[in-house]
Amino acid sequence: MIDVQNLIKHYGPVTAIRDVSFSVAPGEIVGFLGPNGAGKSTTMRILSCFMPASSGRATVAGFDVFRESMAVRQRIGYVPENVPLYSEMRVATYLDFVAEVKGVGRWQRKARVAETMERCLISDVQHRVIGTLSKGYRQRVGLAQAIVSDPAVLILDEPTIGLDPKQIIEIRALIKALAGDHTVILSTHILPEVSMVCDSVIIINRGSIVAQGPIDRLVEDFFPTARVHVQIAGPPPSVRDGLARIPGVVAVHEDASADGLAGYVVESPRGRDVRGEIFQLAAQQRWELRELRRAGMTLEEVFIRIVAGEETAPETAPADAGVEVQA
Amino acid sequence: MRIWPIVKKEMRIYFTSPVAWVIITMFLVIAGYFFYNIFAFYTLASMQSAMNPQMGRDLNVTDSVLRPLFSNVSVILLLLMPLITMRLFAEERRSGTIELLLTYPVRDGAVLVGKYLAALAVYVIMLALTLLYPAIVFYFVRLEWGPLLTGYLGLLLMGATFLAVGIFASSLTENQIVASITTFGVLLILWVIGWSAEYVGGTWGRVLSHLSLLDHFDTFARGVLDTKDVIYYVDVTIVALFLTLRSLEARRWKG
Secondary structure (H helix, E strand, O other): OEEEEEEEEEEOOEEEEEEEEEEEOOOOEEEEEOOOOOOHHHHHHHHOOOOOOOEEEEEEOOEEOOOOHHHHHHHEEEEOOOOOOOOOOEHHHHHHHHHHHOOOOHHHHHHHHHHHHHHOOOHHHOOOEHHHOOHHHHHHHHHHHHHOOOOOEEEEEOOOOOOOHHHHHHHHHHHHHHEOOEEEEEEEOOHHHHHHHOOEEEEEEOOEEEEEEEHHHHHHHHOOEEEEEEEEEOOHHHHHHHHHHOOOOOEEEEOOOOOOOOEEEEEEEOOOOOHHHHHHHHHHHOOEEEEEEEOOOOHHHHHHHHHOOOOOOOOOOOOOOOOEEOO | OOOHHHHHHHHHHHHHOOHHHHHHHHHHHHHHHHHHHHHHHHHHHHHHHHHOHHHHOOOOHHHHHHHHHHHHHHHHHHHHHHHHHOHHHHHHHHHOHHHHHOOOOOOHHHHHHHHHHHHHHHHHHHHHHOOHHHHHHHHHOOOOHHHHHHHHHHHHHHHHHHHHHHHHHHHHOOOHHHHHHHHHHHHHHHHHHHHHHHHHOHHHHHHHHHHOHHHHHHHHHHOOOOHHHHHHHHHHHHHHHHHHHHHHHHHHHHO
């Protein structure tokens, strides 16, 4: 549905994105993930036909965003960052304007606008001037203007930023409900959001894509082994030895903790839980077991390792199965 | 071309915010004040000439009421028109709504024409309300319809030019005040540029005089319909709108 190839955008001497390529299948919800300034908004602005790329190609629903821009615009709904809306207009009038401009026929327009407001839970404020609405309502009006013409593709730039937790949950539910008949690409830097809402994820950092694929796959590739954090008060060499001798343990790293106690990270194959054995070992040796927990193998960890640690794909990662991890 | 929805949207914004109301009201108050003074003076002169028939020879409604009224109104327009156009693009840019507007399936040209027509509509409403003044005059004296018509046509064309310059200035900045001051400055210079024509003389003098907004308007106010003047206003309007389109395009590339 969305196909991006070797997209590059320069703002004067600054390169905002370099050589970005990805594709999104119809009906999929894709999370576009990256720290601030990574190039998320730039990519979305190019996809939404707001500005042309410096080079490269992008197609939406088979139409080129630059040469067949009108056909693309007809098929997308876009919510820019910070949701700019006309603060002087009333909600219903505004949505009617958007529907008209996007070519919804005069006779269906009223019904469509009413239906959209219903769906976005803004019917109760339809006669209010947009400037007087709260942030949560504005965000929903923004989403409503994107879906009012029932476009095939939705491009949402940070749709939950600045909302309170309850509103975030509502917006997320709304986006999830849109999946299926719409292809959604949404950018965010809230990581749990991606795991909750999206099927797959594209991680971008400093203008380049560093990882992409379905979330489980990505996590598996980054953490091919299960990890357990242990803190044992015992003589370090023998503790390490003992841990390494547990059947199934692949590797043991030392990991100094804040209170000066020696900590260890124990790696074992996925699906093999070694925590019981670690406890047995400690009990047997009469070592004091201070901490024993599974280390997170979440998208968050992957993201932090990629973005903060500037790490790229671990060598062990298989380079097949639809998951690409690029340098 | 989906121009109509844009026109409607702009009109709604003009009239849900106080902008259009304030501009129209102020315009009518000031124009009304000028009209009152001009008409009162004319009444006084008529009464005096009733006693002195020599004086009455030179007295007529077109020259003593309409012409000064039109030239006064054109000065008010010079001050007020930049305020009509200043928000058209500047405000969209400042609030970021331009990012949505320019990703809807409408061409930049349609957006521009829609916004321009909306501003023109506000101006036409403003101008139509001043028809009350000639109506009052008509109640008392016989009017010459020709000069009245050309005068209004002149105001319409000149106003259309002001709006086109204003919309161009608005597309260059995201600050409404900068847009309106720039418009005012450009219009004022074009207004007075003819003054120096006399000292410069020769070909350049004629060029300067031809550029002057004021010189072209005067013929309309006198009741003369000259294609040269019509073409001047239409030309400036088209050039300004064309430049606006290019400026929108350039902004897109710059991002």
